[in-house]
Amino acid sequence: MGLKVAIAGGGASHTPGIILTLLNHKEFPVDEIRLYDNDSVQNDDMYLIVKTILAKKKLDVVLIKTEDPAVAFSGIDYIFSQLRVGKMQMREKDEKIPLAHDVVGQETCGLGGFAYGLRSMKGFVELIGYVQQYAPNAWVLNYTNPESIIAECVRRAYPKAKIINACDMTIAIEELLCKSFGYNRDNWVPVYYGLNHFGWYHSIYDIELKRDVMPEIIQKMQTQGVNTEGMEPSWAHTYNNMCMITKHFPNNIPNNYLQYYLYPNRMVAESDKNYTRANEIMDGRLKTIKEAVRAIKAGDPDAADGFASTEHGKYIVDIAASILHNKNDRFMLIVPNKGAIPNLRQDAVVEVPCHVNATGAEPISLRFDIPDFHKGIMEAQVAAEKMLVDAFFEQSYQKAFEAFALNQTIPNADVAKTVLDELLVANKDFWVNLH
Numbered sequence: 089m090g091l092k093v094a095i096a097g098g099g100a101s102h103t104p105g106i107i108l109t110l111l112n113h114k115e116f117p118v119d120e121i122r123l124y125d126n127d128s129v130q131n132d133d134m135y136l137i138v139k140t141i142l143a144k145k146k147l148d149v150v151l152i153k154t155e156d157p158a159v160a161f162s163g164i165d166y167i168f169s170q171l172r173v174g175k176m177q178m179r180e181k182d183e184k185i186p187l188a189h190d191v192v193g194q195e196t197c198g199l200g201g202f203a204y205g206l207r208s209m210k211g212f213v214e215l216i217g218y219v220q221q222y223a224p225n226a227w228v229l230n231y232t233n234p235e236s237i238i239a240e241c242v243r244r245a246y247p248k249a250k251i252i253n254a255c256d257m258t259i260a261i262e263e264l265l266c267k268s269f270g271y272n273r274d275n276w277v278p279v280y281y282g283l284n285h286f287g288w289y290h291s292i293y294d295i296e297l298k299r300d301v302m303p304e305i306i307q308k309m310q311t312q313g314v315n316t317e318g319m320e321p322s323w324a325h326t327y328n329n330m331c332m333i334t335k336h337f338p339n340n341i342p343n344n345y346l347q348y349y350l351y352p353n354r355m356v357a358e359s360d361k362n363y364t365r366a367n368e369i370m371d372g373r374l375k376t377i378k379e380a381v382r383a384i385k386a387g388d389p390d391a392a393d394g395f396a397s398t399e400h401g402k403y404i405v406d407i408a409a410s411i412l413h414n415k416n417d418r419f420m421l422i423v424p425n426k427g428a429i430p431n432l433r434q435d436a437v438v439e440v441p442c443h444v445n446a447t448g449a450e451p452i453s454l455r456f457d458i459p460d461f462h463k464g465i466m467e468a469q470v471a472a473e474k475m476l477v478d479a480f481f482e483q484s485y486q487k488a489f490e491a492f493a494l495n496q497t498i499p500n501a502d503v504a505k506t507v508l509d510e511l512l513v514a515n516k517d518f519w520v521n522l523h
């Protein structure tokens with residue numbers, strides 16, 4: 089008998105990639121999929137696309153769509169969560185409000201990431217509350233951003249929740265490095281540490297080549313750059329910046345998101361304040377979904393053929409399969425530190441390699457101390473994120489302001505306060521009251 093799986097944020101643009109991966113996965117048999125979303129229009133659209141895919145593949149999988157958490161989660165085995173509270177319209181504000189004040193405006197980094205964090209915590213804590221009520225034994229595989237803030241918040245609100253927080257960025261980087269320089273990721277044992285979207289590779293041991301390939305890869309990144317063929321221009325720009333970072337900081341391969349913390353000046357200068365990533369997505373993948381729905385409704389089921397399984401989907405389903413079969417496979421995951429990074433504060437939430445088995449994620453402790461440069465900027469970021477989570481639970485304006493002022497993309501407390509006050513007005517329907 090197959091598993092029952094719910095997608096929370098079922099109407100999300102990443103849903104087809106996750107579902108197509110689920111349907112093809114050899115080790116994760118599914119016989120019921122429930123799409124749960126609080127936006128019935130987006131959920132209806134996705135239902136139509138997935139229903140069409142199932143019909144074309146002649147698959148006997150029950151498909152349900154619902155806005156009712158009792159229907160979504162009662163009797164469910166696994167929940168793949170990917171909420172975007174406030175949807176793309178609020179992401180646009182997260183990006184544009186800070187940029188208007190010449191500071192980084194981004195989905196998960198800088199003050200835009202903090203604004204998203206305050207929205208996301210509210211929606212996500214509510215979601216985990218429903219899961220505790222209707223399916224306390226189900227595993228939640230979470231992609232909802234900003235991941236470090238969500239992970240910190242959930243462990244405070246529901247310390248016993250069965251949740252794994254994952255980010256696809258490290259596999260995307262590794263796949264790109266393999267494609268660019270001819271390595272095989274199946275042979276890699278990468279050691280990576282950091283916070284989410286804020287970390288570094290320490291080494292990449294290749295079991296075929298029998299050596300740490302990171303030094304030679306850094307050299308290639310510095311001299312040749314990576315292969316950005318076929319990428320959207322904004323992602324190509326990000327990966328080119330990742331190579332640029334290795335010229336200034338040649339000891340490690342960085343997470344590409346460090347561009348926002350190390351070079352906020354460049355990121356602002358290179359942004360179009362009137363047309364940001366949210367606009368690209370609304371004009372891109374969200375339109376593609378609407379067009380597919382229109383075509384299917386007009387009688388063309390082949391319009392569902394444009395969706396494919398993705399690395400993003402594969403990563404999260406592989407994690408679920410490792411739980412299901414107690415495989416102890418290795419993934420980068422976002423977990424309480426508790427010694428995994430020995431010389432970083434123990435109560436941080438960090439991203440490190442972990443084994444995943446039937447009991448969840450078991451972090452692998454680093455066998456070295458991280459350098460002071462990384463430790464220093466990580467600790468400032470951890471403190472800022474923790475204060476933001478405090479602000480959420482205590483409904484404290486002062487804590488939110490201090491978190492904003494400590495964010496390393498911010499030059500002074502005046503800017504932090506101005507941007508906070510504008511974001512507060514823009515988010516009046518989404519944030520807890522701060523006073």
Ligand SMILES: NC(=O)c1ccc[n+]([C@@H]2O[C@H](COP(=O)([O-])OP(=O)(O)OC[C@H]3O[C@@H](n4cnc5c(N)ncnc54)[C@H](O)[C@@H]3O)[C@@H](O)[C@H]2O)c1
Pocket residue numbers: 096097098099100101102103124125126127130131170171172173174175176211212230231232233234235254255256257400
């Ligand atoms: N962790 C990672 O590495 C990673 C990778 C990609 C995307 N993401 C995250 O996944 C999420 C989805 O991304 P997307 O671009 O596909 O988003 P999207 O905007 O296309 O869809 C998000 C969906 O969430 C729904 N939603 C919002 N609040 C909800 C709530 N309270 N309850 C139920 N549903 C709710 C929306 O109605 C929408 O249908 C985002 O949080 C994004 O940041 C994370």
Ligand SMILES: O=P(O)(O)OC[C@H]1O[C@H](O[C@H]2[C@H](O)[C@@H](O)[C@@H](O)O[C@@H]2CO)[C@H](O)[C@@H](O)[C@@H]1O
Pocket residue numbers: 195196233255256257260365369398399400
């Ligand atoms: O700007 P977006 O919404 O396209 O992407 C933001 C997300 O970017 C990362 O995930 C990427 C991934 O790195 C890429 O290779 C491909 O698989 O798409 C993913 C989603 O677009 C990042 O890890 C996420 O946290 C961001 O939400």
Ligand SMILES: [Mn+2]
Pocket residue numbers: 254255256257285
């Ligand atoms: Mn991520």
